Structure formats: structure tokens, C-alpha cells
Amino acid sequence: MNHAPHSPHSPARRVARLLALTPAIAGVLLAGPAWASAPDSWESQPKVNLLYAVLLLGGIAAGLFVLISLLVVLPGMVHHESYQPALSWRGGPEWFGGPRGGVEGLDGAAGLEKLNDPAGLEGRDDVSRQAIPSAEDARDHADRGGASARW
Amino acid sequence: MPAGESFTDSERFEIDKAIRDAETMCRYEFSVYVGASQGETRPFAERLHAALIAPDRSVLVLVDPAARIVEVVTGVEARRVLDDPEVQLAVLSMQTAFAAGDLVGGIKRGVVQLAEHARRPRLLHGS
Numbered sequence: 001m002n003h004a005p006h007s008p009h010s011p012a013r014r015v016a017r018l019l020a021l022t023p024a025i026a027g028v029l030l031a032g033p034a035w036a037s038a039p040d041s042w043e044s045q046p047k048v049n050l051l052y053a054v055l056l057l058g059g060i061a062a063g064l065f066v067l068i069s070l071l072v073v074l075p076g077m078v079h080h081e082s083y084q085p086a087l088s089w090r091g092g093p094e095w096f097g098g099p100r101g102g103v104e105g106l107d108g109a110a111g112l113e114k115l116n117d118p119a120g121l122e123g124r125d126d127v128s129r130q131a132i133p134s135a136e137d138a139r140d141h142a143d144r145g146g147a148s149a150r151w
Numbered sequence: 152m153p154a155g156e157s158f159t160d161s162e163r164f165e166i167d168k169a170i171r172d173a174e175t176m177c178r179y180e181f182s183v184y185v186g187a188s189q190g191e192t193r194p195f196a197e198r199l200h201a202a203l204i205a206p207d208r209s210v211l212v213l214v215d216p217a218a219r220i221v222e223v224v225t226g227v228e229a230r231r232v233l234d235d236p237e238v239q240l241a242v243l244s245m246q247t248a249f250a251a252g253d254l255v256g257g258i259k260r261g262v263v264q265l266a267e268h269a270r271r272p273r274l275l276h277g278s
Contacts, residue, residue, distance in 0.1 A: 089216030091157030093186025097170045099202055103186075144197065144206075145230035147239040148222040151250040 158185075162255045169259040173266030179229050180209040181262055185254075188215045192222050200224040210265055214245075216254060221245050221261075229269060237268040 095102040158166070170181045182203055188195040192215060200211040207226040210233065214221050223238050241264040248257025 089187075091186070091216075093184065094158060094163070095182065095184045095186075095199075096163070096166050097174075097180070097182035098184065098199070099204070103184075103199075143227045143230065144200065145225040145233070145235045145238065146196075146223040147235055147242045148193065148220065149239075149242045149246045151219050151221070151246045 158255070165255055166258055166262075169262045173262045176263075176266040177232075177270035179226075179233075179266070179269050180205055181212070181266070182209060183212045183214070183258055183262065185214045185216065185258070187217055188213060188220070188222075192218070192220050196222040196224050200226070210269070212245075212258065212261060212265075214249070214254070214258060216249075219249070221249065221257075223261075223265070233265060233269040238265065241265045241268070 093103055166183060170183060173179075173181045180203065182199075184196075184199050192213065196211060196213040199213065200206055200209060203209045203211065205226075207228045209226045210229050211224040212221070213224070221242055223242055225233050225235075225238060241261045244264055245257040245261035248254075248260055
């Protein structure tokens with residue numbers, strides 16, 4: 001004996017589907033503001049202007065957004081970035097903890113060039129030979145150490 | 152002030168303070184030169200080092216931001232407590248900071264690291 005298979009479109013199935021959805025639909029439709037009236041002891045609040053409410057609630061959020069953004073951005077704007085790897089260094093030489101007067105103070109004017117070319121100081125009376133290391137002086141310190149790198 | 156121009160007063164103060172702290176820490180002299188090195192860097196750095204008041208007890212850090220070179224020269228006495236591999240570690244630290252654009256921070260970090268290595272107590276007795 002063959003039983004006819006239950007069709008998915010049979011009336012019984014349709015009713016079952018509707019009944020299954022009914023509690024959910026009813027819950028959504030019936031859910032609303034509480035019908036209970038406010039107690040008489042409560043003060044009656046004046047009506048709030050919609051624009052005022054939007055400005056108040058949105059304004060606080062927007063203000064906080066602006067304030068936090070400023071707090072994040074301002075330190076970076078105030079803090080001076082004097083060096084960026086992508087940009088070339090345009091500042092003059094600075095010598096911290098060096099001889100008094102820095103490179104220029106070694107022998108007066110154009111000390112940097114003379115520091116690189118001590119042989120050119122021969123016969124100069126206006127140069128403090130004591131302060132300027134000669135090539136021989138540099139070789140005397142052959143036991144110096146150190147290291148170097150590029151970035 | 153445009154980027155790459157020079158140090159601000161507060162940055163100069165920070166570098167000066169790092170040098171003073173380093174000298175207090177290890178009792179060796181520290182000097183930092185920031186600028187272009189004309190000619191080859193190492194000979195130039197050695198001449199700067201020789202121009203210091205007490206070269207044997209001095210450590211010179213040369214930073215050439217334009218050529219992106221950092222060079223450290225240690226005097227004869229300083230080298231006894233601050234050997235080249237230790238200097239290389241400090242140079243690596245500076246290199247990392249410089250590559251990230253932190254010139255002042257790299258100098259401070261490097262100087263402090265050199266001083267920390269140089270303050271190693273000397274053993275007065277041994278086997």
C-alpha cells in the first residue's frame with residue numbers, strides 16, 4: 001500500500017507555519033510603550049523641544065568627538081619634528097660636548113675645512129695649533145676603537 | 152620650522168642632558184657631533200675626536216643626517232671598558248631610531264647605552 005507523500009504546499013502545513021509565526025508576530029506588534037500611567041506623585045515634565053533634544057544629545061557626542069580628535073592631533077602639531085629620514089638635513093653642524101666654540105671655535109673662521117685639511121695650516125700664525133689635531137696627531141691615536149653604520 | 156632644519160632649544164637641552172648623565176654614569180667624556188662630515192667619515196670623526204680635551208678618555212659620536220651615517224670613536228682608555236662589539240650594539244640602537252626619524256631619541260639612547268657599557272666595574276682581582 002502506497003502512502004501519498006505530504007506535499008509541502010498542503011493546507012495543514014500552511015496553517016502550521018502560520019501558527020508557528022504567530023507568537024513572534026504578536027510579540028512584535030504588541031510590544032509597545034507601557035500602558036500604565038505615570039503615578040500622580042511624579043512631577044509633570046514640560047514638553048521637550050525635538051530640536052533641543054537632538055542638539056543636546058548629538059551636540060555632546062559631536063563635542064566629545066572634536067575634543068578627543070584635538071587631543072590626539074594637537075601634540076603632534078605642537079611637537080617639533082626636526083628630522084625626517086625622507087628629507088635632507090639642512091641644519092649647520094652642531095657639536096655637543098666639544099671644544100668651546102664648536103668646530104668654528106677650533107681655529108676661528110672656516111674651522112671645518114681646516115679640520116679636514118690640517119696641512120693647509122702650515123705657516124699660519126693666526127691659527128691655534130694646539131686646538132687643531134694634525135694628521136700625525138690622529139695617527140698617534142691608532143688604538144682608538146669604535147663602530148659605524150648607515151641607515 | 153621646516154623639518155630637517157635644525158634642533159630646537161629643548162632638543163639641544165635633551166642631548167646635553169644625555170651627555171651629562173652619561174659622563175656622570177661612567178666617568179668618561181662624551182661628545183656628539185651632528186652635521187656633515189666632509190671627506191671620509193671615519194678620518195673626519197677621528198680628527199674631531201683628537202680635538203677633544205682628553206681624547207683617550209673620550210667617546211665621540213658623529214651623526215651625519217644628510218649622508219645617513221653614524222660613527223663612534225672611542226679613545227684608548229675608553230676602549231678598555233667599551234670594546235667595539237659593545238659600541239656596535241649602541242650604533243645599531245641609534246641606527247634603528249634614526250631610520251624611524253627619531254634623531255634626538257637615537258642620540259640619547261645611543262649615548263646612554265654607551266655609558267652603560269662603559270661603567271662596567273673593572274675587576275681588580277682575578278684568576
